[in-house]
Amino acid sequence: MNSALNELEHVSLGVMAQVLLHTQALPLQVWRSAGQINQALGTAPRHAWIVRRWLAALARASALREDAERFAWQGAPPKAAVEKLPRLYAELGFPASMAPLHNHVIECLPDLLRDQLALAPLLLQSGDPVAVLGAYQHNHFTAAINQALAARASEVRAHRDVLRVLELGGGGACTTHTVLTTLQAREKVYRFTDISALFTGAAQRQFRLEPGMHFGLLDLDQDFAEQGIEARSQDLVIAGNVLHNAHDLPRSLGQIRACLREGGSLLFSESIADNPAMLTFMHLLLSPPAGAPLRETDEAFIAPDAWRQALQAQGFQLLEVWPAATDPLAAAGQRLFHAVGVS
Known part of the structure; x- marks a missing residue:
């Protein structure tokens, strides 16, 4: 590979x-x-x-x-x-x-x-727009990241018996499918969200028979409480390759921290560097809309140490970054981050 x-x-x-x-x-x-x-x-x-x-x-x-x-x-x-x-x-x-x-x-x-x-x-x-826009997520490297994310999700303890999960920016539901398969035996309330009704509608059709599933729109850049996500209500927040889209990352991480119970987990995957293939393809979607303010930096992605600092500033402790830089899977530039909310 x-x-x-x-x-x-x-x-x-x-x-x-x-x-x-x-x-x-x-x-x-x-x-x-x-x-x-x-x-x-x-x-x-x-x-x-x-x-x-x-x-x-x-x-x-x-x-x-x-x-x-x-x-x-x-x-x-x-x-x-x-x-x-x-x-x-x-x-x-x-x-x-x-x-x-x-x-x-x-x-x-x-x-x-x-x-x-x-x-x-x-x-x-x-x-099909969902299949087209989600195609770049279907590959051996992302599959390995999603399997690792799902394995760690299965270890998260529920605060009150029922595991409460919030997925942000679920998109084509590549991460969702892997996590739900792993959590099949767990009693849960799983809330799939995305900024686009295109994706929430497709996910609802795909997972309509899955017990405990809920679907709704959510904008990373808006107040979570105003979008129906109560403070300290979630055991686990999942974000598959989406947090780089936040216009104000510290604010978005603060919103995530606020909706997690004490000791709750944030599991998210992100690229940590440019991918030349995507720079001639999907990265064009990362440009700001026409007429909007230009990007403040050319860097679309941030390194693990920068993630550690950003998380710590918003009340998280970063427990793990996977895979390690020496792992062959690291070549794709994707990482899984596991953080917990601390006081």
């Missing part, structure tokens, strides 16, 4: 190089700053951070030289061997739809960066 992951990264670096060369945003033997490159490409301001992350990734891979915040090609730029995508995605455990979907996005990247096309409608042309 790690060999396929490395190959996919190289293909994605080649895609970045292809866009920068073919649009003449960064020609050969020319030095340009990130601002000049975005201007030459015609990047919409809200997507400019994506191109800056491309430049950082290409520089890390020694494809670009950097001097005084300007960039130039170093040697032959990497090739965009997109014909490898079907094999690589299959080896990584993704559904068969992933490769043609990514390839379609690659073909449209200049127009997407210029806001002449929008990614969400483009993706939704490919079929």
Whole structure:
């Protein structure tokens, strides 16, 4: 799997190089700053951070030289061997739809960066929106993270016999399915939430016969109590690859802490670094909406030590980060975090 992951990264670096060369945003033997490159490409301001992350990734891979915040090609730029995508995605455990979907996005990247096309409608042309938007979560690495999360969820003790679980940003219910399978024998009240009725409706259809299930909308950036989540009411909060979407992370973590009983657990998965493949694909969805304030930082994800500090500041103790950096599963850049509320 790690060999396929490395190959996919190289293909994605080649895609970045292809866009920068073919649009003449960064020609050969020319030095340009990130601002000049975005201007030459015609990047919409809200997507400019994506191109800056491309430049950082290409520089890390020694494809670009950097001097005084300007960039130039170093040697032959990497090739965009997109014909490898079907094999690589299959080896990584993704559904068969992933490769043609990514390839379609690659073909449209200049127009997407210029806001002449929008990614969400483009993706939704490919079929069922829940399946399409959740496809990138179905892979061997995320499956391992979800299995580990579910195993730890099964060890959480209920405060009053019935385990009360709140899932945030449930999306395509990839995490939900694994956790419910593991908790099948437990008496529970499980509240599946998402910001979109598209996902809560799909989850309700999928899990309607599961005892103890409830479904509702919830916005990470709004007051939880005003959305029906009472203070100190939950034994466990689950968030699968969603907390990076919080506009004000300290506030959102504070809301989570407030809804947990003393000693309750927060289990969440997150990427801890850029993924070059997603930088030419799904990360475009992380750009702010048109007309909204621009991102304060180009970093979409934060490192484990930063998570530890953020959690501690809001009344959590971080018990575990899994897998360890030396574990082969760590290569995908995903981690499971287990924190508990403390006084």
